[in-house]
Amino acid sequence: MAKRNPELTARNRIINQLTEEMNTLLPAVLKKTGFTNVHSLHGKIGGKFDEYIDIQNDVITSSEHFISLWLQGYKQTLLDRHITAEGGSMIYETYSLLQTHKVFKEYLMLFLRRTYLRNYEALSKKRPSIEDAEIYIGQNNANYGILITPRFVNGFWENDKSEIRHFKKPYWSIGHIMETGFVIPGKNDKITFRDIPEYLNFFVNVIVRNSGSTYEMQLGELYRDYVLNHARPENIPLLIPEFRYEGIDVAHKYRLDFTIIEPNDLNKIGFELSPWSTHGQLTGTKGMTQKAINEKAQANFEKEMAKHKNYFKKHGIFSMIYTDEDLKDIPAIFEDMKKYLEPKTSSQQLQLHILDDFFTVDVTKK
Template sequence: MAKRNPETTARNKIINELTAQLQEIHDEVLKATGFDSVHSLHGKIGGKFDQFIDIKNEVISSPEHFISLWLEGYKKNLIDRGAYAENSNLYETYKLLQKYTIFKDYLFIFLKRVYLRNYEALSKKRPLIEDAEIYIGQNNANYGILITPRFANGSWENDKSEIRHFKKQYWSIGHILETGFIIPSKNDKMTFKDIPDYLNFFVNVIVRNSGSKYEMEIAEHYREFVLNHERPENIPLLIPEFRYEGIDVIHKYRLDYTIIEPNDLNKIGFELSPWSTHGQLNGTKGMTQAEINEKAKSNFEKEMTKHKNYFKKHAIFSMIYTDEELKDTKNIFNDMKKYLEPKTSTTQLKLHIFDDFFKNDVTKK
């Protein structure tokens, strides 16, 4: 049985407490405001939050952040109405909120509950549509990772309308358990029954196919890390063989490993560059020193172009490890672990809106 998410449990407990608080004061609020039912009351304060907040693009970090955005959107809506603002139902509710403290208290509790009920959708940064699918692996053994995959007209695509509602952390272990790998141009998937099943495929099929002993060692470090973690589903994927040109069979580059951080969606690449495959020159017999130097220069420029193109197209910063560092892949994995633990993002709240909204008539400015 999957381990219960303690954050979800705690959040549900708070939601229940907020519901109890609303029930305790809703009769008093109805009496003060003159609304005839709780349904009518909630229609006035809860039916338009997506009108006041750009929920498709905002990443909302806390209930306070949500409330401040709601108030700011409400204020802007009134101001934009100009001379007609005072004739609107919106203005009528606004004046009731200014007049009755109990109604303001009810609003804050209600909006806090709205936020917590929609926490997963509101608090996550959503990837751009063009970044919502990635492809990995060797030629003829490549796989796709989408967020809301569906097969239509002979190919895979994301259901764009559902990306925001995806409940798992994007590009995490939980993500791959939810979606599996899609098989390009074929209505088929590679799915996994549990975390050990996925990790076995990750190590012994995808990474093993690369033929790199260094990639294999790091894959084993990752498997051990995930299996011993308290919250394994939230760990970002260690993405092997990220394909620079996407699904195209003919492509220029692959990164050995990539991590996409769950909160801000930053991409960090890890390139393992032993001299034997990335620097050593073969076929130099009979070449002049100048020709050898020119060949070495060409190889170096090719390698640097690879990393620059990854950064320009995908905003992937790559960390490069050479022979001396590759002697101990555990140290390399320790670098990776810095990006495998989710970070808490913070957003500066516009706290002034709280006082401004309730103390001054915004339509008079």
């Protein structure tokens, strides 16, 4: 049986309470305003809230925040359109009724609070920019795309931008990949998974294995075991292998070994495994002067550092770099990763269930 979500339970309880309060006020509101029924009333105050609020970009963290934005947007609409009483506008008529009847104003506040809570998941979470809403991973000729609301149009994959905010799973999580699967660049085809173990098998034995790195394989296996043994596996962020710096372009410069994108805040953390044998060792130095060897070593170093600087400048990805001494203890590296893998609630999000929990504690017990 799925574990009860205390936050959702608390939210539904408040929604039901608000509905009861609205129903108590409704007869008086209809009588005062002249609206014929509740559907007509709600059509005037709630049918166009997306015209007053930039719901595509605003991250709305509370019902009070939502109400404030709605009132500002409503007022600005009146000013921008120069709407007055003489114009016969329904927007102005509704505004006038709100000014005149206190009960209607009280009803509106309850209605807006309920609207926010009913749409809380879509309105409160931070959404990626259009540019960041699709990523590509993998080696050349074995690359895959992860989009949020993928659709195939004119030979290319793209996101349905209008639906990104409605995506119910945490962005870039195990639940995300179970919902969308991988898209195949340039083909109207996907790789989808029946269950989480099937995805994790593909992750380890196809994508990570293809890198040829024993270090990456060990980390991939640790991640697989971590997800399989977790109480909430769908909420765990993806461990993204071979993140492609230039996206789908074949002539890309760089790939990060692993990347984690935290679903709530969308922070990106890169993990780069840099053994000396592949990232620093110099070859072909026979016959070279010490000066020439130093110049070659410096060029290698500059190239490696440019990779990480470019990742940070373009994608905001801070990279943790592990060298030979670190790579002697792969479980310790995975412990670093786990700090970003544990599902957590954003500090900005509501935690309504805390109020319930607070008053159910028996303070007489020691």
